[in-house]
Amino acid sequence: MRITAVPLLSHPRAALLCVCVLACGREEPAARVDVVPAPARFSVEVRAHPNVGRLDSARADVRGGVAGTRCNTCHQAWVPGPMATHTDQLDQFHKDMEFQHGPLGCNACHDDGNREQLRLAGGERIPMADAMRLCAQCHGPQHRDYSRGSHGGMSGYWDLSRGPRVRNHCLNCHDPHVPAWRQVLPAPPPRDRFLTPPAEGAHHD
Amino acid sequence: MTEVPGTTRRTTLKVLGATLGTAAFARAAAPLTQWSKDLSLDEFLQRHYRELSPDDMKSVLRRMEQETKEEHGVDVTIRDPRPTPGVKFGYALNLSVCIGCRRCAEACHQENNHDRASNNSYIRVLEMTQGSMDMEKGNATYDHPVPAPGHYYMPVQCQQCDNPPCVKVCPVEATWKEQDGIVVVDYNWCIGCRYCEAACPYHARRFNWQAPTIAPEEINPDQGYLSNRLRPKGVMEKCHFCLHRTREGRLPACLEACPTGARVFGNMLDPTSEIRWVLEHKRVFVLKEELGTRPSFFYFFDE
Numbered sequence: 001m002r003i004t005a006v007p008l009l010s011h012p013r014a015a016l017l018c019v020c021v022l023a024c025g026r027e028e029p030a031a032r033v034d035v036v037p038a039p040a041r042f043s044v045e046v047r048a049h050p051n052v053g054r055l056d057s058a059r060a061d062v063r064g065g066v067a068g069t070r071c072n073t074c075h076q077a078w079v080p081g082p083m084a085t086h087t088d089q090l091d092q093f094h095k096d097m098e099f100q101h102g103p104l105g106c107n108a109c110h111d112d113g114n115r116e117q118l119r120l121a122g123g124e125r126i127p128m129a130d131a132m133r134l135c136a137q138c139h140g141p142q143h144r145d146y147s148r149g150s151h152g153g154m155s156g157y158w159d160l161s162r163g164p165r166v167r168n169h170c171l172n173c174h175d176p177h178v179p180a181w182r183q184v185l186p187a188p189p190p191r192d193r194f195l196t197p198p199a200e201g202a203h204h205d
Numbered sequence: 206m207t208e209v210p211g212t213t214r215r216t217t218l219k220v221l222g223a224t225l226g227t228a229a230f231a232r233a234a235a236p237l238t239q240w241s242k243d244l245s246l247d248e249f250l251q252r253h254y255r256e257l258s259p260d261d262m263k264s265v266l267r268r269m270e271q272e273t274k275e276e277h278g279v280d281v282t283i284r285d286p287r288p289t290p291g292v293k294f295g296y297a298l299n300l301s302v303c304i305g306c307r308r309c310a311e312a313c314h315q316e317n318n319h320d321r322a323s324n325n326s327y328i329r330v331l332e333m334t335q336g337s338m339d340m341e342k343g344n345a346t347y348d349h350p351v352p353a354p355g356h357y358y359m360p361v362q363c364q365q366c367d368n369p370p371c372v373k374v375c376p377v378e379a380t381w382k383e384q385d386g387i388v389v390v391d392y393n394w395c396i397g398c399r400y401c402e403a404a405c406p407y408h409a410r411r412f413n414w415q416a417p418t419i420a421p422e423e424i425n426p427d428q429g430y431l432s433n434r435l436r437p438k439g440v441m442e443k444c445h446f447c448l449h450r451t452r453e454g455r456l457p458a459c460l461e462a463c464p465t466g467a468r469v470f471g472n473m474l475d476p477t478s479e480i481r482w483v484l485e486h487k488r489v490f491v492l493k494e495e496l497g498t499r500p501s502f503f504y505f506f507d508e
Contacts, residue, residue, distance in 0.1 A: 035291035037475040141507070149479030150299060150487070152466035155456060158479075159472070162454030173464065181465070183350040187307035190345065191324045 038161035045164065046132075049171040053116055053128030055094075075115040083112045100178045109134055109176070135170045146170075245272070253378070254391040254431070266430060273424075273435060281426040283434050286452035288385035294446050294501060295386075295473035295480040296457075297489060298360060301507035303467040305330055305351040305358030312462030313362075316447060317433040318425050320417035327411065327444035328362040328459060340407075340492055362459075363388060363409040363444035364492065364500030371401035371410060371443075380441070386473075386501050387446050389431040397439040406493050407500075410443045446470075473501070 054068025061067040074093070084090055085105035087097055111117040117125045118134050126133060136143035145151035152173070157163035173181075247268055251257075257265060266283045273281050310326040319325040331343025335355055343359060352358065365386050372380050372388060379394040380401055402410040416438040428434040429449030436442050447457035451470070460468040471480035483489065489503040 033474065034476050035472075035474045037472075037477055145507070148482045148486075149471075150297070150466075150469045150483050151302070153461075153463055154466065155461040157454045158451065158456050158470055159454035165456075168466070173466075181304060181352075183352065184304065184306050186305060186330075186348065186351050187311040188324055189307070189348050190310070190326060190329065191322070192345075 038159070040160035042157065042160050042162070042164035044160070044167055046167050046169050047172060048129060049169050052131065052169075052171055071115040083107050083110065098178050100180065101176065131176065132170050135176075248272075248393065251393050253394050255381075262430075269430075269434065277421045277424060277435070279421045279424045279426060281424065281428050281434075283428045283430055284449060285430040286449060288383050288387075288452060290384070291472075291474055293386045293473045294365065294451060295471060295484070295503065296365075296446065296501065297469040297480055297483045297487070297503040297505060299467045299469070299487075299507065300357055300359060300504055302465045303330075303358045303360065304465055305332060305347070305353075305356070306464065308462040308464055309360055309459035309468070312458040313444070315423070316425055316450075316458035318417065318419055318428070318435055320413070320415075320419065321423070322418050325411060325417075327409070327442075328360050329408065330358055330360045333357050333359050359504070360459075361407055361409070361492070362502070363405075363446075364407050364498065364502040365444075365446065367499035367501065368497060370404040370406065370496075370498060374400040374404040376400065385452070387448050388443065389445055389448070390441055390443060391431070392434070392436050392440045392442065395440040397441065399441065401441055406496050406498065410441050413438055413440055413442065 054070055057067045057069050059067045083106050085107065087094075087099045090097065107119070109118050111119040111125055114125065116128060118128060118131060119125055120134055121137050132143075132146075142151055152168045152170075154165055154167045156165035158165075170176075245268075247265075251265060252261070262285055266285060269283050270281055273279060273283075307330050310328040310330055313319070313326045313328050314324065317327065329345045331340055331345055332347040332351075332353070333340075333343050333356060335357055340359065340361060343361075347353075365382075365388055367382075367386070369382055369388050372382055376398060377394060377396055379396070380388060380390045382388050397412070399410075399412055402412055413436050417436060419435075424435070425433060427449060429445075432445045432447065432449045447455075447459075451457055457468075457470055460470050469479050469483050471478035473480055473484070475481065483505065484503065487505040488508070489505045491498075491500045491503060
């Protein structure tokens, strides 16, 4: 076979055929060339958290939503001495609050003077709705991934030249006082006959 | 021996042969008359997707909408969105944040008009033991609160391979790869041999053992010819990256449903896209890389 192969390949038409077979035998996708993206004509909106800066009163409002109470409803008239540093110091209000966010104290985030504001590490006061800036101070990698679109749920358009996008705020998914994800029940599993394990005692013929 | 004029032995044999022949033909053609109940002549004579002219396609789509109206009593819109030049879709999934809640599979089930009885979906979420990367050992039927300690979760769907084994084995070219990277199926050309199901190393293809059962009010009326229109019995189907949404710029249904943001989708040819940032900055990997299928679906863990 080796002897016949040499003259076969030396024939111009056979060689051409071989080249064709090599070139066509495998379907190579067209060369991937970067494109200039169409200009983004639509915006990315960060969904506001409905109850940020409001205390859940555990009662429903007239529309059935959660009746929130503004912080300054109480705190404007009465600002009790220095802010508590941890939940075990709360003796009258906010007593049932769960807190599992590392060794942080309350004033790590909350502004001691105006309870409707947050305080960045550098001292700057920001409104509650801008909490993402505060989160980003410690959670750099998450903030980087979020700003690059690889952390946090979204909906709408991948192509911003054709439609807008809505993105989640940190607080849509993470409770700032207990930020870790809690366990959830999954959606029902598939009832695929190949996936269902054989019943106990079933015979394998 | 007297002969009746005109009836020779030859004539008798001819008549006998013709009678038998006609009977045999009628018998052989009998199944055709039965098929006609759920297969119109237009449908039977319909050509391959890639041979349909724009006018043909228009009349095929209107006919399908009409048939859906007659069979299910639902007004649907079936479109045929085409790939956009300069777009090659890529999908990446962050295994560090996926919690295995199956919301993606549920969204797929609803978006793509899947069979309600089998709770079918193009996505299987595998419960994996931490430390193992073998998808064949994943459990797809777990039913307990997630994420369970000691496990991570790996949703697997069509990987839209650049070198797709399923396309190679199709004997009738009913499945092929489109310009934007999506591997599609012409449900009207598929003969249901299931070779592609056997060839796919990711178990991404599904077979319609029966016509999908779905309540009329639950049918998603926003449909595509190559994607989520109601499939007939006996054909293959698979994830198509929601092409009736994504080819019009929208995000796939599974991504919108993901509560943790584990999914990243976009145009891999656009250097400013989210998917490109992930591919360039995360340590992405593909499933069963050694098979040379070159998927357009990537997985990564956060560092």
